[in-house]
Amino acid sequence: KNEVEQSPQNLTAQEGEFITINCSYSVGISALHWLQQHPGGGIVSLFMLSSGKKKHGRLIATINIQEKHSSLHITASHPRDSAVYICAVWNYGGSQGNLIFGKGTKLSVKP
Amino acid sequence: GAVVSQHPSRVICKSGTSVKIECRSLDFQATTMFWYRQFPKQSLMLMATSNEGSKATYEQGVEKDKFLINHASLTLSTLTVTSAHPEDSSFYICSAWGPYSNQPQHFGDGTRLSIL
Numbered sequence: 001k002n003e004v005e006q007s008p009q010n011l012t013a014q015e016g017e018f019i020t021i022n023c024s025y026s027v028g029i030s031a032l033h034w035l036q037q038h039p040g041g042g043i044v045s046l047f048m049l050s051s052g053k054k055k056h057g058r059l060i061a062t063i064n065i066q067e068k069h070s071s072l073h074i075t076a077s078h079p080r081d082s083a084v085y086i087c088a089v090w091n092y093g094g095s096q097g098n099l100i101f102g103k104g105t106k107l108s109v110k111p
Numbered sequence: 112g113a114v115v116s117q118h119p120s121r122v123i124c125k126s127g128t129s130v131k132i133e134c135r136s137l138d139f140q141a142t143t144m145f146w147y148r149q150f151p152k153q154s155l156m157l158m159a160t161s162n163e164g165s166k167a168t169y170e171q172g173v174e175k176d177k178f179l180i181n182h183a184s185l186t187l188s189t190l191t192v193t194s195a196h197p198e199d200s201s202f203y204i205c206s207a208w209g210p211y212s213n214q215p216q217h218f219g220d221g222t223r224l225s226i227l
Contacts (some may be wrong), residue, residue, distance in 0.1 A: 031216060033216070040221075042219075042220035043221070045216065045217060048215035086154070096191060103154045
């Protein structure tokens with residue numbers, strides 16, 4: 001079993017729909033990242049959170065540490081949101097940390 | 112916001128060539144840099160972790176003589192793929208972290224390496 005599980009693996013939505021991507025993890029973490037990878041390959045860090053909820057524009061990320069679960073929500077989705085969204089858990093000890101990645105959720109938003 | 116610059120973005124070269132990829136943190140001191148490899152439709156795989164001024168720590172299965180990593184300053188790390196072969200063709204991406212432990216990793220835009 002992977003240490004970080006994401007669902008769904010693939011997601012197709014119509015423009016304007018509310019989207020939720022889920023992430024469950026089985027290891028102890030210091031924080032959790034949500035990353036966005038566009039077809040060109042570059043990765044953008046969307047959120048880093050260790051508790052509660054964060055919001056940035058149309059994106060909302062929540063985390064429940066007790067349940068070891070996080071969700072990424074996109075409100076009023078748009079075709080430009082089409083990308084792979086990756087959940088990664090951050091476990092740092094000592095002087096360096098390590099990210100453990102989920103396999104990603106490929107999102108396609110149709111106009 | 113913090114920016115990580117990775118160069119080059121794409122390399123196409125012949126088998127046997129050595130290729131150097133640079134990763135620079137532009138507006139912060141990166142005490143730690145990470146090098147990842149990503150094969151098509153796969154998740155990122157950590158290759159090695161480098162701390163400024165010390166030898167890189169390689170993940171199991173990654174040949175340190177094949178993938179030379181140098182992190183000589185707080186803003187620059189390089190990955191050199193020595194004597195590259197077609198099986199080394201992949202997407203390589205770096206990230207930088209630091210100087211405080213509560214900061215997120217910042218990723219470069221990646222380098223697509225194609226060995227003919």
